[in-house]
Amino acid sequence: MNWKKRFLLNTGRTIMNIFARFFLEFNVHYEAPLAQGAKVFAPNHPTTTDPFLLSLVTEEPLIILVNKKIMQIPFIGKVIEQAGTIPVDKENGNGEEIIHRSIQILQQNFPIAIFPEGRLTPEVSHLSDLHTGVARIALSAEVPIVPVGIYVNPQFIRRYFFHRKYELDESRWLLHGKYYITIGQPLFFEGDVEDRELVREFIHRVSLEIERLMLASERRAVQKSIAWNPIIPFASQLPHD
Template sequence: MFRKILYHSGSRAVKIYSKIMFKMDIFHHFHIPRGAKIIVANHPTTTDPFLLTSISNGQAAVLIKDILFDIPLFGKYLHWAGHIPVKKDGGGEAFERALTLLKKDITVIVFIEGDLSQFLHKIKKPKTGAVRLAMLSGKPIIPIGIGVKMKNIHSISSVIKGVRELGKWYFKGPYALTIGKPINIKGNVMDKNKVRYLSGWLGRKISSLEKESSKRLNLSK
């Protein structure tokens, strides 16, 4: 109950902040349904997880680097709000936790590249976690393409427990989301060729949605 209250309080705070500081541009090819789903997006900025939870239409947990949970106060918030730490040397534990949450009717948010995007308008080799989660849970994937203005990204380097971490923060300005239609994926997770093929296809789909978002930003004044 406490986690749910904290999550919704944080989500409301983000919505208020985004209305004041961001020029949100959201285009729906399909409105995000209620209930458990797997939101999969590109990841141009460190700010993305918070904005995606604010439009998720229900409680959502984000897969986030475990090192960020070591930041004083902020890490405690991530833990208490129910987000999922992902270890650098393997995401098996995080994957199982995400699958458990989906079965409890909680949405899971996954970044297709597994990390911050290295380049705008280009997605690295996609990770397979989203497709495997969809196969095992039976929940739909909601693909989202995020578009931002390069000049508004602030790169901030920090040291967390001796490890240097680069954050790409987006504090204000135009922020575009293009939300695709739900994708239902069936298959055997042991069929690695199919999993890789579908993950590549999903990456291209998200890249296409990102281009739609970026195009709207370039056309806007």
């Protein structure tokens, strides 16, 4: 990865970090340590904001597959394109190109993120049927899939940004409120990528994990807790009796 792409990815992560800290109740929970290197993040897709915020779950440069129409948005689209993001052309179909480019990136030991539903989740709290591409890519590159469950508060979603002018099928932008992420344990798969029944079995397993993680994120978001640090901490430990 050249310096320009790395710089843009790091700059984008810094901007989103500032946004998340100031405007969101942003929370990430890892069920297991996240090893560095090639892997495929597979999250649900409740909002158009997801690709931007997902970059915060890892310190590594993260290449994300996004709707090609997002790249038509002034400035944002250009930055995304220059950062090496892989465009998904839903109208003309570029599935084989996506798989080829994704495998190339994984072979360079960088992680990628794929929204396996292939579109925004019709209902924020429910997962759609998954496409098989995420399993085919992971099998071909011999890397794990890391399932991700995202919860957002639906009342803070805005649906009108860029919708008409840029012909997005639907855009939902989260500008405020809860954004909770749960990162699951990596799933390792082996087998023939051309075995359709095997691929469907793997996709079913990924789907169940994402649904479980979505529920875990929601439970954590709605659970009330009280915690604080002392305003004036002890300068030293109290003496023993």
